[in-house]
Amino acid sequence: MKINRRAFTGLMGTTLLGLGLAACGSGSGSSEGGATTFVIWDYETETSAQAIAWKRAIEIFKDRHPEVEVRTVEQTFEQLQKNAKIVLTGDDVPDVMEFNKGNSTSGQLASQGLITPLTDYAAKYGWDSALPASLQTTARYTEAGLMGAGDWYGVPNYGEYVFVYYNKDMFEQAGLTVPTTLEELESVCDAFVAQGIVPFAEAGSEYPMGQLWYQLVLTQADRNFVNAYQLFQGDVDWRADPIKAGTERLASWIGKGYVAADSAGLTAEDAGASFVAGRHPMFVSGSWWFARMVADIAGFEWDQFLFPGTDLYPGSSGNLWVVPANAKNPDLAAEFIDITLSEEVQAVFAQHGGLPVLGDPTTIEDDKTRVMTENFQEILDGDGLAFYPDWPVAGFYDQIVSAMQSLINGSKTGAEAMADLAAAYEEGKAEIVDV
Template sequence: MFSTNRFSRRAFAALAGTAIAALALSGCSTPEGSSAPKTLKVWWWENDDSALSAGWNRAVELFKEKHPDVTVEFELKTYEQMQQSGQLLLDSNDAPDVLEYLKGNATAGVVSQAGLLTDLTDVAKDRNWKLDGTAQDVGLYENGIMGAGKRYGVTNYGEYVSVWYNKDLFAKQNVKVPTSLQKLEQAMETFSGAGVTPLALGSQDYPGTHLLYELALGNMDKKAWSAYQQFEGDVDWSAWEKAARTVQDWTKRGYISKDSTGVSAQDAGNAFAAGQYPMFVSGTWWAGSFADDIKSFEFDQFLFPGNDQHPGSGGNLWVVPEKAKNKELAYDFIEITMSPEIQNMLGNKGAVPVAGDESAITTPIGKLTTPRFNELLNSNDGGLGWYPDWPVAGLNDVLVAQTSDLVQGNVTPEKAVEAIETAYEQGKPTK
């Protein structure tokens, strides 16, 4: 997910249709043995007003400057489209040359194992791409499992989940930024006592599962995390039961609204931006839109208190389908997205670059998110905890459903975790 994750973990608007940015420039040359003009087909799903879209559109412009004989055909997809039909699209003879694709075992892992992605291991080495940081682990897969093996994708941005908060509402209730789970609950009790629901939550979408995972991570050590995410040992499901009980308890106390089960991620984020809630647990993919849209109050973020690990990772991937017709051009495009100009542009617009120069990132939102991401990357005792739906295909739907039922009170914490465990065990790869 998105999420990232994932959920490609991020708030994705439902986009429809295809936007073609076809630039048929004069003087087009022809490939060897072909009378057809050169074409680079590029797909992504980011909103037109997002920092990523702005950066990647600039990358297209730079690509055109370097390749005046190439026509660029851009198609706008949706996150849901790629999540549900990505494998079929990649297996088509009409597959693009380069596209944004979802990271994780259940997505990039599946299609890499099916032979639908180009192995970029030697390409990265021959072109001297600097991909040593752990943020780039999302592009490595071995037998469909993320984190090691051959390189099938490259990310040019990162992301992490934090608690966005309304500084004005905190000041009004004399609430300070909490530094422990107990102090977070005390802060929420203060808001609840004043008739304010503390948490904006879209329980029918990824914010609910991210909150559940934050609470579970608070009960995990590195060994327990590795067991869950990397199948190294037995999973400690008691950590998840504690998290599930907390979600249900917070709902009973009024910290979470039962009505959130009908709320999407986008609507929850919009409600926070409108000043209706003091806090919103979600990712850095909101940073750019919050910076642009929030004018009536000051906002900030803090990491989920008490946790050493936080949901997050390198971002979704640029991949090259095995059936791509112009792979060298695709490699050129990926290279441009990693250039200093694009990386620093992403940072200044609120995205989180994986290879930006912090001294060149001067906007307030860039100064807020980029250094913290780098701190998480370089942490020795915690850092980025990936996303809860990554281990197996289909797990996201179960997590969303069970979190929603927990908020509604339709299921006990034990039964909710039992359903999650069943889906996990059924989808776990056999050794």
Template sequence: MQRFRRLVAAIALAATATTTVAACGGGDNGDSSDAKVLKLWHYESENSAMGVGWNRAIELFKSEHPGVEVRFERKAFEQIQQNAGMIINSSEGPDIMEYNKGNATAGLLSSQGLLADLSSEADKRGWAGKLSPSLQTTARYSDKGVMGSGKWFGVPNYGEYVTVYYNKDLFQSNGVKVPTTMAEMTAAMDTFVGKGITPLGMAGAEYPAGQLFYQLALSKGDRQFVDNYQLYKNPVDFKADPLKYGADTFAQWVQKGYVAKNSASLKAEDMGTAFIGGKVPMIVSGSWWYGRFKTEMKANWDTFLFPGNTLQAGSSGNLWVVPENSKAKSLAYDFIDITLRPEIQDLIGNNGGVPVAADASKISDPKDRKLIEDFNTVSKSDGLAFYPDWPVPGYYDVLVSGFQGLINGSKSPDQVLDTIAKPYADGVKEITGK
């Protein structure tokens, strides 16, 4: 969410870290033809697939642009999420930045005139040819900040989706089979509960709770629901299915012990480290964790798509955006271009990421190939349903607060739906005037 991601493996661990490397020449698209500094911010951990790929991209950028200094800063996810508008509107902001895609984030900043229009660069550099139409949805925004049409304001170079991570050792030792239907999923969780094991790791203080709610709702939803909820095609009734089903089922899962009530105060990092440590058999979260689990997890593990769903939370990955105030736009465009090269795409894929333009035959690890194949399965069937916090600005915090209350028992499903319905309606009205 705002990537409810986001999302976001290892980000909570990463205190702001700054490194400087020598890099590159080139002009600045008229803003400053003698630009000698490129300020680059992102929030991926160093050992994540994107972190590995982008470190290599910086090296290539350095070799191809002698004479320019690259000032890279790793920022915390929440730091950028909460202060992006203020940051990029100041002289201290970056020239290029990783930012969350969606109406409430990149869309909002584009509608405020804070992001550079990348449309001419997308055409000139062939970015559109490297991204499928579904992946371009999050790159383009209308003048009102609604994704899916209009000008290019960001460029993704990886994809992402929500899946189920499971500990194969815990499944085997407890006689649990990988579920392929929702009925089998609940039966598996009943087995774990019967043995005193909480089956599903959770984090109520950040995006994971919203992701689970949305996955449950999507199990009863269709593309029309997604278009209504995300793109405002028709009004959304929060007291009817599929949203009602999502909230009611989430509450039932808490009551049955599938989700621990004390997880209401936990953050995504807590959930991830619990899974790494073998304390929970499953988590429902994004592909951005994959590289970290591959590096840090000792137990045998794998993934499966949320059972029975044809729709999955997911989209392109986060975007490279260029602030309108950037003094080094041309350099920023050069860096984006490098991240879409086959070398970087293959590197992302071989480190547990989901590249948008990799050669699958170059992906050596079977798990990595499966990750990409599952994403392709979802993407090709028009199954990417974006994220629950995307529709309106500020909705991430609304959803976090609402589902914390559902986990700790302070709110009923109907109360949560009331809590999240009004900010949604108000936000849609502010954007569309309806």
């Protein structure tokens, strides 16, 4: 599982054995001489919910089109991130491919004319009415490549979000129950600190700490703030609430010992493994950790709950299906995308621990998987996905990591750390808005 960069930014890519892009000479779809080859590029591991669900989608597609040869080419997230703009300018392209969402990824390809507008297909197949609004945000881009408006350039068929994994045994031994308010959560943390236990498994050198910071900001925020921060539909005041309140709360949590003093140098893997080992009662991170928890936790009972005191949560659609502008079979690509959104394929997502965007949670047999899916549906119904804190501008991930480290080690105050972020944010925003 690639926990490094992927989880903080909502990236769902994992490193595969895949083929290098430069070596994909037979990677393009074709329909010459009466024979049609339909080519799919993705970067999911064979055991992931995505790969299992898409395998079923391919089987359905083949049943509908026995005359079409389907070829899947395994890439890696890193290959596509680095080389997509170069490869997609040629004719040796897939018919449909998995790609990351956001201004600097799918938005950039859209603004450069490298992927096909899918608005007409969205209307034809009903994606524009079936998918929740917060998921449609990641699918649509302006001519400048800004997420949230304009034509459809991609289609999500699974989701992801951040919640709290917790050690049920540690809670029960301390006589504590799942908190339902932010104040109750702080009382739980105080109780653990009093016992010499650091409440949160955290990491400052990668994404988890930034997710916690953003979640605390979101407890004081509304959709207008999210739209201003993520979509530039308004100005963001880095010296005022909700950013000021969320940052001050995080700084107070650090001071109270809710986060380990040495966590500034820890990675996401360190944090997750520490929770798995039973050293901390809580871990705030995403649904991409779920399969890891199921597979690796053996010494205690665990469960999950939504972060209390908020209606907004870090999360988004999963990666998008996009259709290269030079694809040979765009109509078949749209049909395949629609199959991945079918009731049958969405049910496969659900049964294997994925988060279907159009699934029925009541059909899920495993209790933990069903709760995770039901909670996600609750967030979707409330328009509660707030995306990820580093999405707005290029390079912001590293800036947020640096700010979080400075808060943990006390080298900067909350106001100083936010001033640094404000400068980077405004500079990046100007580069996008002024295009």
